[in-house]
Amino acid sequence: MSEIEDEVRAAMIGHEHEAPSAAQFRFRAPARRRGWVPAVAAACLVLALAIGVFVWRTHGSTPPASRSLSCPQQYQGAEHIGTLWVPSKASGVDGRHRLVPDATPQRIVVCGYLGQVEGALTGQQVLRNPAAAVHALTWLPGDSGHGTPCTFDLQPLDSSNFLIGVRYAAGTVWVSAPGSHCAFASNGQFTAAANLREPALGAYRSGTWHPRRLDGPCATGTGRLGQEAALVPPGASSLTICTEGPVAPPTPVTVHDFQALQESLAAATTSSRTGSCGATGPVTSYLLDFHYPAGPDVSLSVDPACGGLDNGSLSATATPRIESLIKQLVNRR
Amino acid sequence: MDPDDAVADLMRASGDRLFRLAYQLCHERSGAEDIVQEALTRVYASWRRRSPDIGSTEAYARRAIVNEHLRRRRLRASTEIVTDHLPHSGVRRDVGDEVTEQDAMWRGLGELPARQRAVLVLRYYVDLPDHEIAELVGCREATVRSLAFRALEALRAGALTRELP
Numbered sequence: 001m002s003e004i005e006d007e008v009r010a011a012m013i014g015h016e017h018e019a020p021s022a023a024q025f026r027f028r029a030p031a032r033r034r035g036w037v038p039a040v041a042a043a044c045l046v047l048a049l050a051i052g053v054f055v056w057r058t059h060g061s062t063p064p065a066s067r068s069l070s071c072p073q074q075y076q077g078a079e080h081i082g083t084l085w086v087p088s089k090a091s092g093v094d095g096r097h098r099l100v101p102d103a104t105p106q107r108i109v110v111c112g113y114l115g116q117v118e119g120a121l122t123g124q125q126v127l128r129n130p131a132a133a134v135h136a137l138t139w140l141p142g143d144s145g146h147g148t149p150c151t152f153d154l155q156p157l158d159s160s161n162f163l164i165g166v167r168y169a170a171g172t173v174w175v176s177a178p179g180s181h182c183a184f185a186s187n188g189q190f191t192a193a194a195n196l197r198e199p200a201l202g203a204y205r206s207g208t209w210h211p212r213r214l215d216g217p218c219a220t221g222t223g224r225l226g227q228e229a230a231l232v233p234p235g236a237s238s239l240t241i242c243t244e245g246p247v248a249p250p251t252p253v254t255v256h257d258f259q260a261l262q263e264s265l266a267a268a269t270t271s272s273r274t275g276s277c278g279a280t281g282p283v284t285s286y287l288l289d290f291h292y293p294a295g296p297d298v299s300l301s302v303d304p305a306c307g308g309l310d311n312g313s314l315s316a317t318a319t320p321r322i323e324s325l326i327k328q329l330v331n332r333r
Numbered sequence: 334m335d336p337d338d339a340v341a342d343l344m345r346a347s348g349d350r351l352f353r354l355a356y357q358l359c360h361e362r363s364g365a366e367d368i369v370q371e372a373l374t375r376v377y378a379s380w381r382r383r384s385p386d387i388g389s390t391e392a393y394a395r396r397a398i399v400n401e402h403l404r405r406r407r408l409r410a411s412t413e414i415v416t417d418h419l420p421h422s423g424v425r426r427d428v429g430d431e432v433t434e435q436d437a438m439w440r441g442l443g444e445l446p447a448r449q450r451a452v453l454v455l456r457y458y459v460d461l462p463d464h465e466i467a468e469l470v471g472c473r474e475a476t477v478r479s480l481a482f483r484a485l486e487a488l489r490a491g492a493l494t495r496e497l498p
Contacts, residue, residue: 004489005457011438012357012458019356020366022348027340027373104366131370135363211361238436254436294362 018293026104026169069172071111075119075161084176086163086188092171095189098225100166100173102138105130111163112204114179119161125207133209134166136199137175139295140192141223141313143184144272157181162200193313194222218242218252218287220299220312227298228313231265236290236298241330245284252289253330261325265300268309268316286326302326336380339390340373347391351398357454358402360443368405372397395459399451399469406447434492441491449484452477 077083093101108127113119127133160179165172177185177196185196203209212222218240226233239261242252285303292298300311308318334342343351351372355365375397376390442450448470455466456477463481467474 002485004485004492007434007438007492008442008453008485008488009457011435011442012454014435015439016353016357016458018362019349019353020362020369022344022352025344025348025352025366025369027344027377028370029337029340029377030374129363129367131366132361132363135361135366211363 024104026106028104028106069107069109069165069167071109071121071124071163071165073121075113075121075163077119083161084178084183084186084188084191085161086174086176086186087165088172088174089188090171090173093168093173095173095187097190098138099140099175099185099187099190099192100134100137101168102134103168103170105134105166105168107167108133108209109165110200110203111165112201113161113163114204115160123204125204127203127209128207129209130166132211133164133203136209136211136222137164137166137192137196139222139225140185140194141225142228143191143193144228144313157197157201160197160201162197162204164196164200164203193228218289218299220287221296223312224292224296224298227311231268231270231300231309231311231314231316232262232290232298235292236262237293238291239329240289240291241326242287242289243284243330244286253332255329255332258329261322261329264319264322264325265309265316268319268322270314270316272314286330288326336377339380340377343373343376343390343394347394351391351394354395354454354459355398355402357458358399358447358451359405360439364405368398368401371401396469399455400471403447403451403470438488438492441488445484445487448472449480449487452480453484456481 072087075083076085089095093103095101108130109124110127111124112122114122157179158181162177162179164175164177166175173187175185175187175196177200179197179201181195181197183195185192185194199209199212224233236258238254238256239258240252240254285301285305288300288302290298290300298311300309302309302318302323304318304323309316309322351369352365355368355372356362359365359368372394376394379393442453445453451470452466455461455469456463461469463474463477467477470477470480472480
C-alpha cells in the first residue's frame with residue numbers, strides 16, 4: 001500500500017471517534033397502516049374530541065399547539081416587532097440551559113407568520129433533516145443580556161415571525177425566531193445570542209435546515225454554548241491559529257498542546273461584549289479557533305488594536321503573557 | 334420478527350459501525366444521524382420483503398447509507414464549491430504535527446466530490462473489494478478504480494503542497 005493510502009486510512013481511523021454513538025440515537029419509526037388502525041384511530045378521535053370539549057368548557061381555550069406540535073393559528077403579540085412569544089415553555093425536556101436539548105428529535109415543524117401584522121399563520125413545514133436543525137440550535141451560546149448592535153431601519157422580514165417546534169421522545173420545546181433583525185431567538189426560558197430569521201425562513205420555504213457552512217479554517221461561526229460564561233469553554237481538543245498582519249505567516253497553524261494558553265485565558269477578567277471594533281493598523285492580530293470533539297468551534301479574536309480578546313459574547317484584555325504564548329505556538333511550527 | 338425488533342437488533346449489533354460509516358461519508362455528526370435515520374427507515378419499510386439475518390440487514394443498511402449520502406450531495410451540489418486544494422500546514426516534525434497532517438488529510442477528504450470520497454471510505458475504511466464498492470455506489474468496477482485514482486491524486490497533490498517549505 002502506498003504512503004498516501006496509509007495516510008488516508010490513518011485520517012479516517014483518527015476521526016472515527018467523532019461519529020455519533022448508536023446508544024444515544026433513537027430511531028423514529030415511520031407510521032404503519034394495519035387493519036385495526038382505522039377503528040382505533042376513530043375511537044381515539046372521538047375520545048379526543050370529547051376531552052377537548054370538556055377541557056374547553058371547564059378551562060376556556062387551551063392552545064393545542066404545545067402538545068400536538070401543530071402550529072398555532074396566531075402568533076401572539078405580533079403587532080409589536082421583535083416580540084418573543086412561544087405557545088408553551090419546554091415540557092418534558094430541559095429548556096433552561098439550552099435553546100433545545102442535545103438529543104435526537106422525533107419531529108420539527110417550522111411555522112411561518114410572514115408579513116402579517118395580525119400574526120396569522122401563513123404556512124408550516126415539517127423538516128426533513130431534524131437532527132441537523134437540532135445540532136445547529138442546541139449549541140447556540142446564551143444571550144449575555146447586553147443585546148447586540150442593531151440598526152434602526154425596517155428590513156423586509158421585520159414584521160414576520162417564526163416558531164420552531166421540536167418534539168423529542170421525552171417532550172416538546174418551542175423556539176420563537178422573530179423576523180426582526182434586532183431580536184434574538186428564545187424558547188421562553190433560554191435566549192440564544194443568535195438571530196434565526198434567515199435559517200428559519202430557509203427551512204420554512206424548503207423543508208430543510210441548511211447548516212451554515214464555514215469557509216476556511218478560521219471562519220467565524222455562530223459560536224458555542226458556554227462562551228457567554230468563559231472565553232474558551234473547557235474541553236477544547238485542538239486549536240488553529242490564523243494570523244493577520246504585516247509579518248503574518250501564510251498558513252494557519254494547528255496545535256494540540258495549548259494548556260498554558262488556555263489557563264491564561266481562563267484567568268483573564270472578562271466582561272460582556274459591548275460592540276465591534278473597526279480599528280486597523282500595522283499590528284499583528286490573531287484569530288484562535290478552538291475545536292471540540294463535538295459541537296462547533298469557539299473563535300477568539302486577539303486584536304491589540306482593539307484592546308484585547310473577544311469571543312463574540314465576552315471580551316477581555318489581552319495580557320502580554322497571552323500574546324507571548326500565542327506567538328510561541330505560532331513560531332513552534 | 335417485527336420490524337421494530339429488527340431495527341433494534343441491527344442497532345445493537347451494528348449501530349456504531351453504521352454511524353461511523355455515515356460520519357466518514359458526510360463528516361458531520363448531525364448529517365450522519367439524519368442519514369442513518371433515513372437508512373433505517375428503508376430497512377424498516379422493506380423488512381418483510383427480505384431475509385431476516387442480521388448480516389444481510391447490515392449490508393442493506395450500508396447500501397442505504399451510501400445511497401442516501403450520494404442523494405443528499407446531489408441535492409446540495411448546486412450550492413457548494415468543490416475544490417481539490419488542501420490548506421497548507423507546514424512541515425511534519427513531531428507527533429503534534431502528525432496529528433495536524435491527519436487533520437489536513439481529513440479536511441482534504443471532506444473536500445472531495447461525494448462519489449470519490451465514498452469510494453475511498455468503502456475501500457480504505459470498510460475494506461471492501463472494488464467489485465462490492467461498484468455494486469454499492471452503482472457504477473462499474475473500472476469506474477471505482479478511476480474514482481479512487483483521481484481522489485488519491487487530489488489528496489497527494491494537497492500533501493505535496495503542504496510539504497513545500
